[in-house]
Amino acid sequence: MTRSTVSGATAAPRSRRSRAPGRLAFLGPGLAYLIVLLLVPLALLLSYTVFRRGRFGGVVYEVTGENFTRLLDPLYLGVIASSLKLATIATVIALLVGYPTAYLIAQLPRKWKTVALVAIVLPFWTNFLVRIYAWIVLLSGPGLVNSTLEGLGLGPFEFLYNQGTIVTGLVYSYLPLMVLPLYAAIERLDPQLREASANLGARPARTFVSVTLPLTLPGVVTGCLFVFVPSFGNFIIPELLGGGRSIMVGNLVRDQFLKARDWPFGSTLALALLAVLVVLLLLQAWSARRA
């Protein structure tokens, strides 16, 4: 018998021969599915960027650069810029709210930690549209916030359908995605480091800036990405809370596909959106490697 009993170098020739069918059986179905329904669609989108739209929707396979020149139109650049702005503001607010919350959850007794964390995640597991709808009910003209303010002799205000409402909706929707990685980073922190800093005479603020914050920075970066990525490409929140105008790049993409039926330009916009996110992820990977 040539069959070896231990894995490793001696077993390599056998395993290479007998593993090939296993490899195909395991990897084949899933990869085939992802090639057909993920990679081919993405390649189609990419190829559409150089084609022209048909007169009644669809595509004319005639190579053109007009989608890219149109992308540089100040109108569209402006929408991309305002998406960047709104997503950035939402991310910063989520960080400012999320950091102290995550910090305090990490200090709680073990039993309460779980409760507090589940309470952060629970709203995230409820229907996204329902959560947005809740804000419409709260903030609309005759809504609870306005009637409370009127009771205090203030208002009524028009809260809905502006950029502030969009940011509120974004923060509300993605705050749990900020708190969880922050909590994970803060939880891992050795409390002795902070004690050492305090013993060496550092004030709490100094300890935070020089010890806690740098050590939890990976969590901060992850949390910011988790909030920024779904915010930047969002089209539901700007539509329902922003009054239906095309304020963010997601709305533009949606409109090109479902209203203007200009699929080539819609694809170009979508890939521009994707390009921004890829650049951010590469920056994050680069900073993680340096750290």
Place this chain on the structure above:
Amino acid sequence: MRRSRLLYVPFYATYLFLYAPIAVLVVMSFNSGDSPYSFEGLSLKWYGELAGNAGIRDGLVNTLVVAAGSTVLSTVLGTLLAVGLARHSRSKVLDAIGVLPAVLPDLVLAIGLLVFYASVKMTLGLHSVLLAHTVFGMAFVAAVVRTRLTHCDTSLEEASRDLGANAVTTFFRITLPQLAPGITAGALLAFTLSVDEFVIAFFTAAPTEPTLPIVIYSMVRFGVTPEINALATLLLAVSFTVVIVAQRMTRLTESLS
């Protein structure tokens, strides 16, 4: 500790911010009046209206059909993929393809699939949503199962192979039983994500067969109606129960192992 007192303000504010809108929805769902804004008295009338709403009922059925189908498909494909990537491949490119659906913005996947379906001349319907949901469902199942795989003892699989079992027997007799908890968790995740998914369904569903989130979307767009409050409350109750039960179960299995 003056510092930590001060820190508790944003802490409580966070929970208030997260739960106040939800609480308002729940309270207003029991409103007897027609206004979605002012509470007049207790009643279950909006739940009655909801029960009689055929659009919502059909949407719910469509959603469950899509979620059940895509969960089965995702679980089978995702589990195989996880084992294949962990045990039969060292390729970084294949790893990246496996996680791509989970990190790709939903809008990009949605329009990609719309364009793809159009170019192969496939009519839209529940099947197109089901196939689309399987793309990300599979990725999440694969991710969960792979995490479980890294905790599995490879020497058991090696022993099985050395004793003459082929890859398929080893998979069914050794690997699969060890992976069962991960596969269950992955399937639950795929199901929940599919039930809640809106953007991809919005682009790949036929207008005549909307899923529940699409029905909710058109109701919300049309205007505020107290019926949505009742529906929202029911959905909240279901999600809360599922999350709390899942939490209890994981704690139970943790304490058992």
